[in-house]
Amino acid sequence: MTEAGPAQAGAPTGRSARELLERAERLLGTARAVLTDHAGAVDAVRAALNPLLDGLVRRELSAIPVSRLKDVTEGRLRLGAVEQAGFTTVGQVHEANRYELRQISGVGAQTADQALAAAGQIAHAVRDTVAVRIDVDAPDEATTALVNALHRLVEAGPDVRRAVDAAGRLIARLEPLAVAAGPARGRLRLLFGGREARARALTAAVSVRDEVDEAAARGLPLLFGQVSADLLREADTGLAAWVDFELRSAEYYSLIAELSGSGPDRDAAEGFIPAGIADRVRGLRLDDAHLRVSLRGYQSFGARFALAQKRVILGDEMGLGKTVQAIAALAHLAAHGETHFLVVCPASVLINWAREVRARSTLRALPVHGPERHGAFAEWRESGGVAVTTFDALHTLPDPRDCGVRPGMLVVDEAHYVKNPETRRSRAVSGWTGRTERVLFLTGTPMENRVEEFRSLVRHLQPELAPSVHTTHGAAGSQAFRRAVAPAYLRRNQEDVLTELPALVQVDEWEQFSEEDLAAYREAVDAGQFMRMRRAAYARPGTSAKLDRLRELVAETAENGLKVVVFSYFGEVLRTVGQALEGEVFGPLAGSVPAARRQDIVDGFAAADGHAVLLSQIQAGGTGLNLQAASVVILCEPQIKPTMEHQAVARAHRMGQIRTVRVHRLLATDSVDERMLDILARKERLFDLYARRSDIAETTPDAVDVSDGSLARRIVEEEQRRLASRAADPANSAEASSPAGTADAVDTTGPATGAG
Template sequence: MARSFKTKDTRRIIKTHTKISSQLNYVINLSENYKNAIKDNVNNYISNKINETLSNIPVDELNRNKQGIRVKSLHDSGYNNISDIAYKTVLELKEINGISLESAYAIRETVDKMVNQIVDVTKLALSVDNKTPETTAIVRCVDIYRKIFPCAGRCTQLLNTYSEKVNTEIENVATAKNGVKWLFSSKENKDKAEKAYEFLTYLAKSEYGAFADESSKSAIDVEKITDEECWSDFEKYSIQFYNILEEITPNALGNNKALGLPDELAKQVESQEVDLTGLACELRKYQLTGVKYAFLQQKVLLGDEMGLGKTIQAIALMVALRNIGATRFMVVCPASVIANWCREITEKSDLIVVKIHGQDKSVALENWMQNGGVAVTTYETTGYIDLEDSFRFENLIVDEAHYIKNPEARRSRNVRNIADHAKRILFMTGTALENRVNEMIELISILQPQIAYEVDGMEYLSSAPEFREKVAPVYYRRKREEVLTELPQLIENKEWLDMNPVEKEAYYNAVMSDNMQAPRRVSWNVANIADSSKAKRLKEIVDEATDDGRKVIVFSYFLDTIKKVKLVLGDKCVDHINGAVSPQRRQEIIDEFNNAKAGAVLPAQIQAGGTGLNIQSASVVIICEPQFKPSIENQAISRAYRMGQTRNVLVYRLLCEDSIDEQMMKMLNKKQNIFNEFADKSSAKDTIEINEETFNNMMKVEYERVKNLVNNSNTEK
C-alpha cells in the first residue's frame, strides 16, 4: 500500500504536535508560576509590614501589665524591640541571661498575642502614589497573570479535549517514521497511520495549533511589559486586580470576613446561583453577595455605604432576573442622576433603557408597558405613572430611598402605589439611618411589613445584635472599611487661615447684618476676590494638584461662591453643577471633566453635586465652608473616594480662624463622632445635624463677640 505522505512528513507532524503541546503547557505553567509569585510577593509584603510594626515596639511593652519580666536582661542581650524576639522559642528565650523558664513562657505568650493582633490589622495597600519595589512586584505579577490567565484557561481546555487523542494518533502515525517498519506493517496499521496523519495535519492547522502558537508568543510579549505600564493598567482596571488578589490571597486585603448576616441566611445567600450573562463589567466579591442577597430575599433595603457600587449591584440584579425570564423593571431616582442611571445601564449591560421623563413621558410609559425593558424615571414623574390594577412588573428599584421615608409626602405615596405592582423591590440608600431608626422602619414596612412590626418599638435596642438579626432578612449594609480595605488613603486637611483686615471688615459687616447665612460666606464675600485668603489658598492647592497630575472637585453650598471659584481659576474649570443644571447637561459636564487633562477643576454646589455621581477621576476635594451635616460632606467626598479610586484622595476644608467656621467645626466634630457611632452599628437615635435653632444660637454668640470687638476698636480709636 502506497503512502500519501513521506517519512519526513511523519517526523515533521510529530515534531509539530510536540511543539504545540509544549506551547500550550508553557502558557499554563507560566500562569501558574505568576499565581504562585503573587502569593509569594504578597506574603513577603505582609511579613515585612508585620516585622516593621514589631520593630517599632520596644521590649519594654512586655511589662505593660506588670508581669515582672526582666526587660533589662533583654536589653543587655541586645534584644531591644519585639521583632528581635518575635520568632524565638521558649528554650531560646530561657538561654538569655536573667530570663527564667517561667518568664520565657510569659514572654512567648505576650509576644504571640501582639503578633496575632498585628496580623489581624496588617493588609495589602496598593496606591499609585506609593510605588515601592514590593508593591511594584505585586502589581506586575497580577497584571501579567491577568493577561495570561484567560489564555491559560483556553490552553487547558484544548489540551483536555485533544491531548489523549493526539497521543494516540502520534502512536498510530509513528508506523510511518521508518520505511522498513512501514513495509512490514499490517494493512490495518497502515490505515490507522493514514487516518492519523490526516487528523494530525488538520488539527495542527486548526484553532488547536493556531492558538498554541499565538498564545505562547503573546505570553512572551506580556512578560516584556514595563513596570510603569503595569501601574497604568492598575489605574484602569483596578477592580480586576483586586478580584484576582481576593481570589489568590483572600486574607491579604483584610476583607475576608463573614457576610455580616446570620449564619443560616449567609449560607443561603452564598449558595444562591445567579446568571449574569449580559453584564458588561466585573463585580467585586461583596457586590456579587449583594446581588445574591437581593435575588434571594426579593424585597430588601440595600444600605451599603456610599462608594460601594449600589448602582452596579442593582443593574446586575436586573440582568440576573432577565436571565430567568423577567422582562420589565423600573428605576426611580432623583432627577439629578437620571442621565447617569440611563448611561450606566446601557454601558454596563445589554438591557434596554426606556427613559420616562420630560415631555414624552406618557409615550415612553406606554412603550415600556407594551415592550418591556428598564423604565428609568424620577420621583417627580412618579405622580404621572398610573398603572392598571392588573399590571405587574418584575422589579422596582428605588435609588436614594430615604427620599420616601416620610409616608405623608406625595412622592412617598406615589412610589408606594408603584411598589404595589412590583413582584420584587430593591430600596437603595447609604443614609437610610441618618436621622432616626423609626424612619428606617418606615422603609422596611413597605418591603416586609411583618419585620417592621416585629422591630417597631425596639429603637432602644437598635445597636444590639438582636435588632440587627431581626432586620437582616430585609436590611443589608456594608461599610467601606469592611469590604474596600484596599482603598488608597483618605487624607483630610483643615486649612485654617488668618483673615486679613479687608476680610475681617467684610465678615464683621456680615455678622452685624440681618442675613444669618452671610457670615458663612466668610472670605468669599470680599469686594475684590484678590483679597480673599480662601481664594488664594484654593489656587495654591489647585496648582499643587496640577503639578501632581490630579484633578479637583470644589464644593460650596453657595452659588455665588462657586461663581467666584470660577473667576479665580478661569479656564481650569469646566462648567459648574448646581440644582438648575439639567440631568443631561450634568452628565455632559462630568464627561468633559473625566476626559480633561490633569489640573481640571469641577465646581459644584454641594447639595447638587454631592450625591449620586461617580467622579473617581478626581483625587482632590476642596470644601469651601463647613456644612450643617457631617453626612453632606461625607457624601461629597465619596464622589471621589469610592471603588475604582487608585490614588490617595486629598480633602481640603478651607476655614477662617476667629469666625463662624470655628464654631461650626467644633459642633460638626461632635456630630461626626455621633454619626460614626451609629453608622458602625446601623443605629440612629438622635438627629446629627446643626439645626436652625443651634445655628441661631451660634450666631447670637458670634454677634455678641463681634459687637464687642467692634466697640472696643472704636473706643481705642
C-alpha cells in the same frame, strides 16, 4: 451486542466516540490551561505582594515590646534572660531562630520554642491587619512590580473569574465522564467489556456529548482561549500600569485584599446582620454571566442579600456602589431567565442609570420618560430589558395590574422619595411593589437616624416587620439597629469595608437640560461664546438640572456628616450654587481673595463640626491649599485643562486624607460638555497622562488643553450646526467665525476671578 437502553440510544461509538472524546480532551486542555495561567498570574502578584506585607509586619512588630509575648502564653513564658540579651521587641524575637535563642544563658529549648511560637502568633495576627498602600506620587521598584503584576489580572477583567469558575466546574464533571466513556472508542472493547461496563460507557458517552455541546453553546472554548491569552500577554511598561491604577485603583485594591486576606472584617462587610441570614446569603452563588465588572466582596454580598431576602433596603454609605450591586442582582436574574426589570429614580440620575446598566452589564436599558415614554414603555413590555423611569413619570404609565408584565425585580433609587405614603409618587411605587416579588430600595441615608422613615419604607417591602421596629432600636446604635431590622436592611460604611483608604472614586453625573437650560444654552451658542456655553447650565437657577443634582448630592453628604468642596471655573456659578444651598457654606475661594484669607476660610471649613460645604474657583483651590477635610468633590463643569482638574482633586485626595474621596463631575448631555470630553478622549491616553505625571506638566499645564482658540471655535461651530442655529446665516455668524483673539470672538478665557 445487546440492545441499548433508553439512556444509551444514539450513543456515539467507534469513530464518532473517538472524535467526541478528542473534542472533550481539547476542551479539558483549554480549561486546565486557564487554571494554570490564572495560578501563574496570581503567584506573580503574591511574589510582589509578600515582600511588601512582610515589611509592614516587621515595622509593626518592631514597635511591640517583647513583654507582649507573655500575654500570648498567659504569663507562662519567662523572658528575663531574653530581655537581658538585648531582645526588646517582638520583631527581634520573630527574626531570630531557635539556635540564636538557645545561645542565651538561661534560655532552654522549651523557652526558645515558646517564644518563637508566641512571636509567630502575634506576627500572624498583625499580618491580618496590615494593608498595603500604594502611593502614586512616590512609586518605587517594589510597588511598581506589584502594580505591574496586578495590571495583568485587572486588564483581563471580570471574564477571568467567570472563566476560572467555569473551568473548575467543567473539569470536575467532564474528566470522570471522559474516562468512563473510554471503552466506547472501540466496538470490540464494548463487545467484550460485559453488559454493565458497556452500559456505563455508552451512558457516559452521551453525557460527554451533552457537556461538550453545552460548553460550546455557552461559548466556553472561546472564553477560555481569550482569558488565557489575556493572562499570558506580555506585561506593559510600568507607566501603562500606573496610569491604569490611577484610573481604577479600586479594582487593584480589591485584588490585593482578596489575595492577601487583608479584606474588611467579615461582620462589618456583611452589615452586622445575624448569622442565620448571613449564612443564607453566603450560600447563594451569584451568576455574573451578564456582568461586565468585577465586584468587591462586600458588593457581591449586597447583591446576594437582595436576591436571598427578595424585598429589602440597601442603605450603604455613598461611595460604596449601590448602583452596581443592584445591576449585579438584575444580571443574576437575567441569567436565570428573567427578562423584564424596572428601575425608578429621580429625573436627575435617570441618564446615569441608563449609562451604568449598559456599561456594567450586557442588559438592555430603555429610558422611559418624556413625551415618548408611552412608546418606550410599550417597547419594554414587548422586548424586555431594564426600563428606567422617574418618580414623576411612573404614575402616568399603565397600571401594573393591567400592563401584562411582572418585572423580575423592581429597583427604587433614592427610596426616601417615597417615605410619605400619601404622595402620588409613593402610591405609584406601591402599586408596582405589590405586583413584584423582588424589590430593592436604595438609599444612602442612615436609617437608624430616621426610624419612622424606615418603618414607612419597610411597609412597601415587608409590612409584617414594620410594627416590630421601635425608636429604641435606633437609639441603641447603628449595629443594634441593623441586627434588629436585618431581614429587610443592609448598610455598610466606608471605614468598615474599604480597607485601602484613601481611594479615589470618580463618577460622571450626566444630566439632561431642562427647557429653560436649553434656551439659555441656545442663546450662548447663537452668540458664539464658548465660556458662556460652559456656564449656561446654571443661567436659570430655578430650573437648572445640574443645580438640582448638586443639591441632591450635598443633601446626601449632609445626611452622612461629610464635608464637600464644590469647584467651578466661574465665580458666577459659585455664587449661584452658594445661594441654592442651605447650611454652613464657606467661601467662595477666588483669585481675588488674599492668600492668608483663603487659608482662614479653609481652616474654618476644616474646623466645622460635621457637614459643611466649601466653594472654590478651581484656579484658586487647585494649588497651594490642602483640603483633606473634604471627602466629596463636586466639579460644576468639565475643565478645559485636565491638569487643572487633576490638581484640584488632589487637594482633597492626598496624604492626611482618611476617607475615600468621591468626585462627582456634573455634565450635560448634548452640550459643550460632551463635545469637550469627546475631544479629550480622542487624544492618546498614555500621552496625556504621561505628560500630566511628568515634570514638564507641572510647569506647562497647557500641554493637554482644549482652551486654544481653534479647538474652542471648532466646538462652537459644531454646536451651532447641531442646533441648526444662526450659523447658517452668514450675516449672523460673524462672531462665531471670526479669528480667535478678536473682541469676544470665541470667548475661551474668562476673567481671572471668574466673575463673567
